[in-house]
Amino acid sequence: MAEIREEGLAAAAMESSDVCPIKQVDMTVPKTDDPTMPVLTFRMWVLGITACLVLSFVNQFFWYRTEPLTIGSISAQIAVVPLGHLMARTITNRVFFQGSRWQFTLNPGPFNIKEHVLITIFANSGAGTVYATHILSAIKLLYKRKLTFLPAFLVMLTTQVLGFGWAGLFRKHLVEPGEMWWPGNLVQVSLFRALHEKEKRPRGGMTRTQFFLITFLCSFAYYAFPGYLFTLLTSVSWICWFAPKSVLVQQLGSGTNGLGIAALGFDWTTIASYLGSPLASPWFATANVALGFCLVMYVMTPLTYFLNFYNAKNFPIYSNELFMSSGSQYNISSIIDSNFHLDVDAYTNSGPVYMSTFFAMTYGLGFATLSATLVHVLLFNGSDIWKQSRKAFGGNKKMDVHTRLMKKYEQVPMWWFIIILIVNIAAIIFACEYYNDTLQLPWWGVLLACAIALIFTLPIGIINATTNQQPGLNIITEYIIGYMYPERPVANMCFKVYGYISMTQALTFLSDFKLGHYMKIPPRMMFMAQVVGTLIAVVVYQATAWWMMGAIPDLCDTSVLPHDSQWKCPMDRVFYDASVIWGLVGPRRIFGNLGAYSKVNWFFMGGAVAPLLVWLAHKTFPKMRWIRLIHMPVLLGATAMMPPASAVNFTSWIIVGFLSGFVIFRYRPEWWERYNYVLSGGFDAGTAFMSVLLFFALQSKNISLDWWGSSDLGDRCVLASCPTAPGISVDGCPAFH
Numbered sequence: 001m002a003e004i005r006e007e008g009l010a011a012a013a014m015e016s017s018d019v020c021p022i023k024q025v026d027m028t029v030p031k032t033d034d035p036t037m038p039v040l041t042f043r044m045w046v047l048g049i050t051a052c053l054v055l056s057f058v059n060q061f062f063w064y065r066t067e068p069l070t071i072g073s074i075s076a077q078i079a080v081v082p083l084g085h086l087m088a089r090t091i092t093n094r095v096f097f098q099g100s101r102w103q104f105t106l107n108p109g110p111f112n113i114k115e116h117v118l119i120t121i122f123a124n125s126g127a128g129t130v131y132a133t134h135i136l137s138a139i140k141l142l143y144k145r146k147l148t149f150l151p152a153f154l155v156m157l158t159t160q161v162l163g164f165g166w167a168g169l170f171r172k173h174l175v176e177p178g179e180m181w182w183p184g185n186l187v188q189v190s191l192f193r194a195l196h197e198k199e200k201r202p203r204g205g206m207t208r209t210q211f212f213l214i215t216f217l218c219s220f221a222y223y224a225f226p227g228y229l230f231t232l233l234t235s236v237s238w239i240c241w242f243a244p245k246s247v248l249v250q251q252l253g254s255g256t257n258g259l260g261i262a263a264l265g266f267d268w269t270t271i272a273s274y275l276g277s278p279l280a281s282p283w284f285a286t287a288n289v290a291l292g293f294c295l296v297m298y299v300m301t302p303l304t305y306f307l308n309f310y311n312a313k314n315f316p317i318y319s320n321e322l323f324m325s326s327g328s329q330y331n332i333s334s335i336i337d338s339n340f341h342l343d344v345d346a347y348t349n350s351g352p353v354y355m356s357t358f359f360a361m362t363y364g365l366g367f368a369t370l371s372a373t374l375v376h377v378l379l380f381n382g383s384d385i386w387k388q389s390r391k392a393f394g395g396n397k398k399m400d401v402h403t404r405l406m407k408k409y410e411q412v413p414m415w416w417f418i419i420i421l422i423v424n425i426a427a428i429i430f431a432c433e434y435y436n437d438t439l440q441l442p443w444w445g446v447l448l449a450c451a452i453a454l455i456f457t458l459p460i461g462i463i464n465a466t467t468n469q470q471p472g473l474n475i476i477t478e479y480i481i482g483y484m485y486p487e488r489p490v491a492n493m494c495f496k497v498y499g500y501i502s503m504t505q506a507l508t509f510l511s512d513f514k515l516g517h518y519m520k521i522p523p524r525m526m527f528m529a530q531v532v533g534t535l536i537a538v539v540v541y542q543a544t545a546w547w548m549m550g551a552i553p554d555l556c557d558t559s560v561l562p563h564d565s566q567w568k569c570p571m572d573r574v575f576y577d578a579s580v581i582w583g584l585v586g587p588r589r590i591f592g593n594l595g596a597y598s599k600v601n602w603f604f605m606g607g608a609v610a611p612l613l614v615w616l617a618h619k620t621f622p623k624m625r626w627i628r629l630i631h632m633p634v635l636l637g638a639t640a641m642m643p644p645a646s647a648v649n650f651t652s653w654i655i656v657g658f659l660s661g662f663v664i665f666r667y668r669p670e671w672w673e674r675y676n677y678v679l680s681g682g683f684d685a686g687t688a689f690m691s692v693l694l695f696f697a698l699q700s701k702n703i704s705l706d707w708w709g710s711s712d713l714g715d716r717c718v719l720a721s722c723p724t725a726p727g728i729s730v731d732g733c734p735a736f737h
Contacts, residue, residue, distance in 0.1 A: 020400050022181040025518075029189055033405045033520040038108040040525060043087040044115040048122030051076040052533050055126030056540035058688045061695070063129065064137075064548060064555060066568045067234065067269035067649075070276070071684045076123035077116070077188070078681040079216075081195050082209050084111035084119075113196045117519045118529045120188070121512055125533030128508055130541040131501045132159040134575040135493045139438075140549060141556040141569070142576040143489070144333070145340060149546065151435040157538050158428045159497050162450070163505025164531070165424060166457045167513070168417020170506075173458065175513045178400030180465040182514040187280070189518050191677055205674075212678045219268065219686025226267035227687075228694050231710040233266040235648040240717035247719045247734065251317045254717030258318055259297055260647020263715070264655070268687045271652045274645035278653045279680035283661030288631045290654045292638025296365065297647060304357045310596065312357035313725035319356040320574050320643030322581075327728040329559075330354075332580055340440070342487035342584050352596055353585055359577075362642055363591075364600040366475050368607025369637035376611035376633050377463050402517055409522040416527070425450060428498065440491035441498075445481065449499035452477060457503050464507055465514075474500045478582035483592075492583025493575070551700065563718070566699070570644025607636060648715075 020026035055071055062068050093107040132155050139147045174180050195208065206214075226233035239253030239262055255263030265271060271278060278286065305312045314327045322330040330353055337343040399407070425446070432441045441449075464470045474496055481495040509530060516526035554560040556569035581590050589595050611632040618627045642650075665672045698704070722733035729735055 020402070021178045025178070025181050025186070025402075028186045029402065029518045030193065031401045031405075035408060035520075037112050037114050039114045039118060039522065041108055041115055042106040043084055043091070043111065044118050046087070047080045047083060048119040048529065048533070049536065051080060051119060051123040052126040052536050053540055055123055056537045057544050058692060059127060059129055060133065060541045060544040061548070061692060062269075062688070063133065063545075063571060064552070064567055064569045065269070065691075066566050066570060067267070067273040068571050068644075070129065070273075071127060071688050072277070073120055073123035073127040074188075074191070074277075074280070074677060075681040075684040075688075076127075077120045077191060078195070078208075078212050078678055079685055080116070080119050080123075081111075082213075084116065087111070113192055114519065114521055116192060116196065117516065117521055118525065120192075121516070121526065121529040122533040122536075124508070124512060125530065125537045126540070128505075128537070130156050130160060130538055131504075132156040132497050133541055133545050134572055135490070135497065136542070136545055137549075137556060137569065137572040138493065138576040138579055139490060142572065143336070143340075145438075147438060149542075151431060151438055153538075153542055154427065154431040154435075155439065155494065155497070156542055157535075158424050158431065159501055160505055160534050160538055161420060162424050162428070162453070162498065162502040163507075163509055164534075165417055165421025166453055166503060166506035167509035168412070168414065168420070169454075170458050170461060171510060171513055174461045174465055174510050175517055176399075176403050176406075178403065180462070180514070182465050182511050185511060185515045185518060187677075188515060192519065194674075208674065208678050211675050212682050215679055215682025216686045219683045220690045221686075223268065223687045223690040224694070226269070227691055228698060229705065229710065232708075232715070234270050235263055235265050235646075235715040237263040237648070237715040237717050239263075240715065240720070244716075245719070245734075247722050247724060250717040250720040254318075254715055254720035255648025255651070256646045256715050256717070257316065257720040258647065258717060259301065260651055261298075263648040263651055265648045265652040268683045269691070270649055271656055272684070274641040274649050275653045277680040277684065278657035279660045279676050279683075281657050281661060283657070283665065284629055285631075285634060286654065286657035286661050287629075288634040289638040289650075290658075292635040293650045293654065295635075296361070296639045296642075297650070300361060301358055304361060308725075310357050310360060311354070311725070314723050314728050315354065315356040316721040316723060317356070318358050318643070318646070319721065320359055320570070320577055321356070322577055323354045323356070325351055325354060327723045327725070327730055332584070336584065340437075340488075340490065342586070344487075347585070347589075353580065353590065354596065355581075359643065360597050360600055362639060363475075363581075363597075364603035365636055366640060367601065367603040368610070369633055369640065370475060370607065371604050372607035372611050372636050373633040375608045376614075376631070379611055379615040380628070402520075405520055406517055406523070410524055412523045412527045432494065438490065439494055440488040441494040442485070442491075445485060445491060445495055446498060448480075448484075449477070449495050450502075452480075452499040453503040453506070457506050460503065461507055461510060465510075470504070470507060476500075478578065479587055482582040482587040486586035486588065487584060489579040489583035493579050574644050607632075610636065 020029070051073075055073070055076060058071050062070065088107060088109070088111040091107040093105055093109075095103055095105045097103045135155060136147065136152045139145050235255040237253050237255045237258075237260070240250045243249035251258045252261050253263065254260065255265065275281075275289070281289075301317065304310075305317050311325070314325065315323050322332065324330050330350070335343050335347045335350055337346075428446050429443050432439050432446055433443055436442070460470060477496045477499040478492060480499075481492050485491055485495075512530060513523070513526060516523065549555055552567055555567050556572055558565075558568050558573070561568060581587070586592075587595075591597050591600055614627065614630045614632055618624075621627060639645075639650075660672070660676060664676070704710075719733065723730060
């Protein structure tokens with residue numbers, strides 16, 4: 001009887017451990033594992049490294065484009081499936097060195113899901129842009145200062161690898177507990193299962209692979225029009241055509257330099273450049289972005305501009321440039337001394353730096369988003385996070401089924417991560433001290449940046465792992481070093497990268513670890529794929545950037561490039577402007593007691609109050625469920641990418657997101673579930689390959705078309721960038737009196 005009772009208790013314990021603490025995970029992630037399934041196969045290495053190389057090159061290539069489309073790993077995740085099956089059918093299955101300890105085969109059997117996961121991890125390394133490339137571009141192309149290859153490579157490499165250290169320190173707290181469930185991974189888990197389930201061709205339809213190939217070919221062929229033959233399709237701002245001499249009408253109608261009323265882009269790069277694929281955004285998030293965009297673009301911007309806040313009419317209604325009080329662009333090089341610091345006397349003579357009121361307001365919204373995120377998570381998710389964290393970090397925490405299954409695999413030793421962390425920090429200090437004339441950041445700045453990343457990785461990781469929200473540290477890091485070590489632009493950039501981006505990298509690695517945890521990938525193999533993929537990506541990103549800087553004349557120089565140039569580098573220009581504002585001039589002279597924009601700091605308080613009002617309304621009217629769907633961090637941060645994103649990027653993205661996330665999802669759910677993500681991947685891949693082909697075949701050889709549909713007039717709203725204040729004179733603009 002005792003034995004029967006013990007067996008019953010063991011069975012009950014096993015059954016209870018098979019229930020995941022998170023319902024969504026319990027419904028989505030498989031609870032089985034096949035440890036004999038081959039993982040480190042020849043085709044995994046070939047397809048994984050190829051995916052990493054291609055995505056690294058393509059994404060850096062697009063980085064400098066006026067519409068900088070980012071090709072996500074989901075494209076590779078879908079595209080490699082037919083290639084994997086093809087290799088499994090065609091490569092020899094001969095066993096080499098049979099009977100010896102070194103025996104291996106190039107083809108161990110059918111293409112399997114674990115190989116596919118590791119290939120996707122390689123692709124993630126290539127798809128995740130190397131943020132430190134901004135430093136390279138800002139110094140060489142915009143500040144026009146000398147930067148050699150080696151210090152640039154050290155900064156890019158250490159930025160990416162530093163995140164491994166933080167990820168290793170916290171992986172037991174943020175990966176193993178079932179309460180830390182990383183919601184974003186469930187999309188990829190669902191897609192993996194869909195791609196590897198035996199698929200029958202639906203009646204009257206087609207398989208996912210067939211649909212992907214058709215979408216890819218159509219997207220590839222179509223992009224020849226907006227990419228070369230008919231570039232006006234990038235932004236059709238048709239309202240401007242009715243009033244070619246009216247500044248007001250063009251300010252209202254321009255999709256690239258105005259409010260973008262009724263402006264549309266019939267170009268996938270316009271639609272997906274800054275906000276990602278609208279097909280991957282749930283309608284709830286799309287609606288919050290749409291509401292935030294409308295409030296900022298069609299309420300706050302017209303009010304601040306036409307009421308002339310901060311002399312708004314002296315500058316364009318929408319611009320990411322920096323100006324003098326006269327409305328002319330600020331000559332930043334004139335206020336930099338020979339040591340690459342601020343020349344205070346020259347700055348005093350030139351006068352303070354001004355921004356378009358829209359640009360200043362976006363910084364204020366960034367302040368508001370940071371405080372709103374913390375308050376929103378505290379009010380709406382605080383109790384859940386506390387309960388889940390207490391279970392995750394409690395001494396008697398239970399293993400869920402996935403952690404139990406993963407215990408059979410050899411774990412990555414902690415000392416691996418500690419060595420990576422110590423060596424990496426030492427390399428950063430060496431680089432910053434040895435190349436101090438270039439990088440400017442002192443050793444104590446490196447340690448302070450690392451301390452910020454160390455302190456924030458765990459709490460922000462908990463928020464990300466439980467709510468899918470990730471508060472950004474970029475503004476805080478810029479603020480801190482801007483006050484502590486002002487007048488040094490490169491120091492500010494480096495501090496932000498090591499303090500903020502290393503934490504972001506750590507969360508990316510932790511998310512990938514959790515994906516491997518769900519898909520039962522041996523941890524050491526997952527670690528190996530992440531390390532190798534990261535190293536390959538850094539080399540390719542820097543090599544591509546270095547090549548493009550030499551191959552494309554006047555890259556990023558908007559003062560020389562034509563109006564419709566595809567190489568205006570909007571992402572790098574905003575990063576450069578931030579380095580001027582926070583680093584060269586310093587926050588005290590912009591947002592502090594010496595600056596013109598000190599009142600913008602009130603946005604911090606506004607952002608903290610906004611979610612409190614929503615929470616109070618929800619508690620007062622609990623039956624009105626729509627109130628809880630008002631997500632103030634998403635709403636306030638909707639326009640975080642503006643600039644460099646413009647109105648047409650948002651209007652086009654919102655329309656496609658509405659059609660996918662609301663109309664098709666509600667009325668054709670079977671089609672949405674089967675083809676939606678495949679459609680997104682096909683659009684990404686087809687557009688990317690045609691764009692690269694056009695560049696090498698035509699644009700690199702200066703072969704261009706010059707007609708109404710592809711002239712240098714852009715969206716035909718040339719007056720949208722004109723100031724409207726009396727007495728402000730700008731070339732090509734009418735004078736107002």
